[in-house]
Amino acid sequence: xxxSPASGYETEESEWRADAKRYGSLxxxxxxxxxxxxxxxxxxxxxxxGALVLASTMFIDELLDDIRLxxxxxxxxxxxxxxxxxxxxxxxxLAHHYDGRFARKFLIAAVGVTxxxxxxxxRPPACVAEALAMHVIVARTTDLLLDHGVxxxxxxxxxxxxxxxxxxxxxxxxxxxxxxxxxxxxxxADVWRSVSVQSWFQPAxxxxxxxxxxxTP
Numbered sequence: 380x381x382x383s384p385a386s387g388y389e390t391e392e393s394e395w396r397a398d399a400k401r402y403g404s405l406x407x408x409x410x411x412x413x414x415x416x417x418x419x420x421x422x423x424x425x426x427x428x429g430a431l432v433l434a435s436t437m438f439i440d441e442l443l444d445d446i447r448l449x450x451x452x453x454x455x456x457x458x459x460x461x462x463x464x465x466x467x468x469x470x471x472x473l474a475h476h477y478d479g480r481f482a483r484k485f486l487i488a489a490v491g492v493t494x495x496x497x498x499x500x501x502r503p504p505a506c507v508a509e510a511l512a513m514h515v516i517v518a519r520t521t522d523l524l525l526d527h528g529v530x531x532x533x534x535x536x537x538x539x540x541x542x543x544x545x546x547x548x549x550x551x552x553x554x555x556x557x558x559x560x561x562x563x564x565x566x567x568a569d570v571w572r573s574v575s576v577q578s579w580f581q582p583a584x585x586x587x588x589x590x591x592x593x594x595t596p
Contacts, residue, residue: 395527399429406432408501414541426529427520427538434519435493438512441465442486449479468515470555476576484580487591488512503548506592507579510552517542 403425406412411431415424441464445456452459456466457474466477466485477485488508493516495502504510520542521535530538543550580592 392527396426396529399427399433400425401429402432403427403429405429405497407497407499408545411496411501411542411545414538414545427524430523430529431516431520431542432496434516434523435489435496438465438516438519439486439489439493442482442489446479446482446486449482454478465515468518469511473555473576481576484508484592485512488580491592501545503546505582507552507574508592510547510550511555511579513546514550514552517546 400423403412406428412428413424414427445463445466448459448462449456452462455475456463456477460474461467466482467474469477469485485508488506489512492504492509492512504513517539521530521539524530524538525532525535582592
C-alpha cells in the first residue's frame, strides 16, 4: 500500500530531526548546546543545536556558490541584485563593496568562527565579519526550526535571543542593518556606519583569527 503524502512528510520531518540531533551532538560548548525552548518536547537542546550546525554548513555552501558567481560575472553584489544567496544577507547599503576579494575573506571568517561550534569552549566572534556571519546563521537556524514545525514564532524569537546571549559579546554590529532614520540622534550608530568594510576583518585580538584576515590588503 502506498504511503499517503502526510505520512511521507512525517517521515521526512522525523529524518530531519534525527539529523539535527546527530549534528547537535557535535556542539562542544555545554552552554551553547543547552539552548532550548521550555515546554516543547520536539525542541530538544540537541535539535536546536543541530539546526545551528545545519544552518552554518548551508551558509558556507552558499558562500562558495556566491564566490564562483562573482568570479564569472565580476563586479560586486550591488551590480547583480538578486543573483546571490549568502552575500545578499549582509547589510544591503554596502553591497557595492562586496566583490570577489571581499567574498573570499568573508568565507574564511565564516569558516573560522563556525569551526568554534565544535570546540569545548565557544569563542565569541573576533571581528565584525565573524559576527555578521553568525548573525545570519542564527537567523537561519530559527528559520529552519520554524520551517520544520519544531518552533512557533514566539519560541523562535526566544531561541534567537538565547543564542545571541551565548554567541556574541555584544550586538552593536546590528546598527549596520538599521535605517539611518531610526538612529538620527545616535552617535554610536553613526560611528558604526562610518567604519570601512575592510575593517570588518580586523580583530580586536589575533588570538584564534585566521592569518588570511590579518593585515591583508
